[in-house]
Amino acid sequence: MNCKKCHTKAVIGLPRHNAAFCKVCFNEFVHDQVARAIKAERMFGPQDRILVAVSGGKDSLALWDVLLKLGYKADALYVDLGISGYSATSREKAVRFADTVGAAHKATLLTHTVQEAEGAGIRELADLIHRPTCSACGTIKRYQFNRAAVEHHYDVMATGHNLDDEAARLLGNVLHWQEEYLDKQSPSLPASVEGFAKKVKPLYRLSEREIAAYAVLNRIDYIVEECPMAKGSKMLLYKEVLNRLETESPGAKQSFYWGFLDKQAKAQPASASMTEKDQASLHPCSTCGQPTTAEICSYCKMMARASAAKSS
Ligand code: Q46
Numbered sequence: 001m002n003c004k005k006c007h008t009k010a011v012i013g014l015p016r017h018n019a020a021f022c023k024v025c026f027n028e029f030v031h032d033q034v035a036r037a038i039k040a041e042r043m044f045g046p047q048d049r050i051l052v053a054v055s056g057g058k059d060s061l062a063l064w065d066v067l068l069k070l071g072y073k074a075d076a077l078y079v080d081l082g083i084s085g086y087s088a089t090s091r092e093k094a095v096r097f098a099d100t101v102g103a104a105h106k107a108t109l110l111t112h113t114v115q116e117a118e119g120a121g122i123r124e125l126a127d128l129i130h131r132p133t134c135s136a137c138g139t140i141k142r143y144q145f146n147r148a149a150v151e152h153h154y155d156v157m158a159t160g161h162n163l164d165d166e167a168a169r170l171l172g173n174v175l176h177w178q179e180e181y182l183d184k185q186s187p188s189l190p191a192s193v194e195g196f197a198k199k200v201k202p203l204y205r206l207s208e209r210e211i212a213a214y215a216v217l218n219r220i221d222y223i224v225e226e227c228p229m230a231k232g233s234k235m236l237l238y239k240e241v242l243n244r245l246e247t248e249s250p251g252a253k254q255s256f257y258w259g260f261l262d263k264q265a266k267a268q269p270a271s272a273s274m275t276e277k278d279q280a281s282l283h284p285c286s287t288c289g290q291p292t293t294a295e296i297c298s299y300c301k302m303m304a305r306a307s308a309a310k311s312s
């Protein structure tokens with residue numbers, strides 16, 4: 001198998017593109033896919049400051065790596081969830097990457113430690129308020145990333161969601177006809193109101209397998225294990241189903257998700273109406289000042305419930 005571009009020995013085959021690449025041309029392909037995503041979805045420009053949400057996993061570290069190599073000003077934030085046997089290792093990977101590749105590009109890694117800030121790790125917090133760990137985790141991560149982006153004046157927040165993540169999420173949303181989520185499943189969500197950072201997903205054109213190959217070929221040291229809380233999740237099941245489809249017909253995931261994006265772009269004249277709607281119903285949380293539709297934001301409510309449960 002030879003490289004489609006330079007005809008030397010290929011290191012990876014990409015059935016959905018009917019192509020194979022050597023390491024150099026594969027890196028070019030990955031960089032090009034990210035550059036296309038940034039341009040097509042008007043994610044950010046060369047002068048913008050980007051905050052990458054890193055977890056120590058392959059996707060977020062590969063995203064940080066690509067953005068720095070493309071010349072963008074990208075710092076990162078790592079949220080330490082305090083999950084024993086997982087958080088220490090994932091943190092170590094994020095810090096090591098920051099100390100090597102990050103430092104070479106003068107990029108900074110910010111950290112937020114849940115145990116330190118909220119007095120308990122994510123599992124304990126979730127138990128205290130009787131909520132599934134992943135739902136409490138989602139609230140904390142969304143809040144802390146948005147807060148850091150706004151407080152440190154980043155123009156945009158980038159996450160490492162890839163084609164497999166987005167296709168699986170779309171499948172879940174369609175299976176349950178969650179139209180309100182479908183509306184917001186875009187690779188680029190504008191900063192709808194003051195206090196909410198713009199959010200983008202520059203890896204949406206690349207599959208999980210392609211990103212894993214990029215990480216390995218570029219010697220990115222990432223945590224291979226998934227978060228232990230992900231076991232048995234519906235997302236993993238949807239990914240499995242989509243992988244079966246992909247094996248049978250290469251390109252299935254891409255046409256499913258990209259097809260959705262095409263239809264969405266035709267149906268929605270940008271996100272103007274959503275922005276107006278959001279703007280009208282949001283105001284500052286009376287506890288922390290972050291935007292919310294209620295009197296107190298869901299993060300502050302969650303923390304108040306946790307500390308009440310602790311002291312009772
Ligand atoms: S990190 Fe958090 Fe995920 Fe772990 S606790 Fe669940 S939501 S599975 S992306």
Ligand code: ZN
Nearest residue numbers: 285288297300
């Ligand atoms: Zn609040």
